[in-house]
Amino acid sequence: MRRAVCPGSFDPITNGHLDIIGRASKLYDVVHVAVMINQGKKSLFSVEERIDLIRQVTVDYGNVEVESHHGLLVDFCKQRDIPAIVKGLRAVSDFDYELQMAQMNNGLSGVETLFVPTNPTYSFLSSSLVKEVAAWGGDVSHLLPEVVHEALTERLGGK
Secondary structure, three states, rough: EHHHHHEEOOOOHHHHHHHHHHHHHHHOOOOEEEEEOOOOOOOOOOHHHHHHHHHHHHHHHEEEEEEOOOOOOOHHHHHHHEEEEEEEOOOOOHHHHHHHHHHHHHHHHOOOEEEEEEOOOHHOHHHHEEEEEOOOOOOOOOHHHHHHHHHHHHHOOOO
């Protein structure tokens, strides 16, 4: 069985994330979405809320499993016998950082990283940017699945 993981904080999950997860789900038998817990980051949504939202928007793929992880991604992979990490790249600046991570992960565990170029429609998109624009009342509905947009709007007090 071909297995891969798509890691991230997903606070919240965007259409850009879904693009990468959806494309990975066509290439692998099982795609694990690992909601990585970073205690140093102030999150808008709890880990449980993020997992629930991701499960809702990936249910139609049929081969996506969602769970959280605190610690090294390679440990998540080892515990589940996952040989590959799938990461989306938006720009050259992403590549510099992600290449270092890929080389470190491979050196630690032998896990391979596959880079998927992001759909140009989402090349500028990040959860942080979506939250910032939404907090100022900007329309981000076209950047998020409907259920996620509703949750974001509610969390930000209806803006």
